[in-house]
Amino acid sequence: MTGELDLVREMLGRDRTPFLPDVVWRSTAVGYVRLDRQVEPAAWQDAADADCVLVTQWDDGETEDTEGLPTCSASLPSLVEQMLDATDIREGHSVLEIGTGTGYTAALLKDRVGDGGCVVSVEVDAGLAELARGRLRDAGVDVDVVRGDGLLGWGAGAPYDRVHVTCGIRRIPAAWLRQCPDGVIMLPWGTSLSGERDRILALRTKNGVGVGRFGDEVGFMKARSQRIGEWGDWPDGDDTVEVELPLRAEEIEASVEAYGGFVVGLQLPRTTCRLTGGGEGERVLWLRRDGVHASIGFGEGHRTSVEGDAGLIRDYVGAARWWLDRGRPEPGRFGLAVGEGEQRVWFDAPDGESWKVSW
Ligand SMILES: C[S@@+](CC[C@H](N)C(=O)[O-])C[C@H]1O[C@@H](n2cnc3c(N)ncnc32)[C@H](O)[C@@H]1O
Structure with a gap:
């Protein structure tokens, strides 16, 4: 495994071992494996040295339940490298x-800005902030760790040349544009319909307006106040009606699966979905937006039926049809333009077709 350690170190210039807690969870093909450094030091070290994600907290630290919500991790080293490179961090920058x-990414940021630059890192979880502060201090890395809501940024250190975000975002806070008016804001961004799947977004800011094109798919833990939330109970209803929808079964599936959910979600702000059923049987697409619900029952050989809010079904069908009729364009053909109080999605080019969206 020495080879893997060399690989991660060579890739990022720093070993992540000093930043990891004694207990981590490694994702494997059969689920998460709990590794305790005191019990299995060799397996723990292999994981630390590997190019893999290591979960370090579940349910905001309340459980160790791997069926729960992972709420902190040491991110995938190769992805960290890709994001840092795309953020174009230079010596002397304020980040x-x-x-x-x-605290590992914070240390890597400090490595890149050098003695002449500075890094402030904001963490919402008090316990994690305290641990990271101690680890950075022990490693001799001069980073200012602030406990707070990162969605407010950190005005005391502004302006920044770069903002580097390592939690998934759905609504870009105006504070970041104010605090980094001329630079780069790098973040994982997703639509509500795309669920856990985000896209890398490097917003280049000029005079407080950020413009960027969606990049590769990533999965990041969501910012605490922007989590998608529990799906909850579905209201009972018996108003199912059979309808003719201008969508085939395969088209409905494609519109919410893989990258379809991300792109169709660009036209459906605040809308979440679930797809259930499968095989030979009927499938159901469940939709929810602003407290209203709708569902579409469909499947090869089944009559299509709908139930619930007619406006939500109409908006979903319109968004899916728009995407299908353009030949299912991929996320890389879209981007965001974000200014104070306004967020626009653009198609193909920032000055091309665009629409305002409120998330
Ligand atoms: C994927 S982890 C970050 C990985 C980290 N950069 C590293 O190198 O270990 C996401 C982190 O974002 C934090 N977080 C979530 N919402 C936040 C918010 N609103 N403000 C600041 N931190 C937040 C989580 O507590 C968690 O520690």
Whole structure:
């Protein structure tokens, strides 16, 4: 495994071992495996040295339940490298990190800005902030760790040349644009319909307006106040009606699965979905937006039926049809333009077709 350690070190210039807690969870093909450094030091070290995600907290630290919500991790080293490179961090820069987590990325940011630059990292979880502060201090890395809501940024250190965000975002806070008016804001961004799947977004800011194109798919823990939330109970209803929808079964599936959910979600702000059933049987697409619900029952050989809010069904069908009729364009053809109080999605080019969206 020495080879793997060399690989991660060579890739990022720093070993992540000093930043990891004694207990981590490694994701494997059969689920998460709990590794305790005191019990299995070799397996723990292999994981620390590997190019893999290591979960370090569940349910905001309330459980160790791997069926629960992972709420902190040491991110995938190769992805960290990709995001840092795309953020174009240079010596002497002033950088704001959102989501300190283990403190490892903060140390890498400091490596890049050098003695002449500075890094402030904001972490919402008091316990994690304290641990990261201690680890950075022990490693001799000069980073200012602040406990707070990163969605407010950190005004005391502004302006920043770069903002580097390591939690998933759905609504870009105006504070980041004010605090980094001319620079780069790097973040994982997703639509509500795309669920856990986010896209890398490097917003280049000029005079407080950020413009960027969606990049590769990533999965990041969501910012605390922007989590998608529990799906909850579905209201009972018996108003199912059979309808003719201008969508085939395969088209409905594609519109919410893989990258379809991300792109169709660009036209359906605040809308979440679930797809159930499968195989030979009927499938159901469940939709929810602003407290209203709708569902579509469909499947090869089944009559299509709908139930619930007619406006939500109409908006979903319109958004899905728009995407299908354009030949299912991929996320890389879209981007965001964000200014104070306004967020626009653009298609193909920032000055091309665009629409305002409120998330
Ligand atoms: C994927 S982890 C960050 C990984 C980290 N950069 C590292 O190197 O270990 C996401 C972190 O974002 C934090 N977080 C979530 N919402 C936040 C918010 N509103 N403000 C600041 N931090 C937040 C979580 O507590 C968690 O520690």
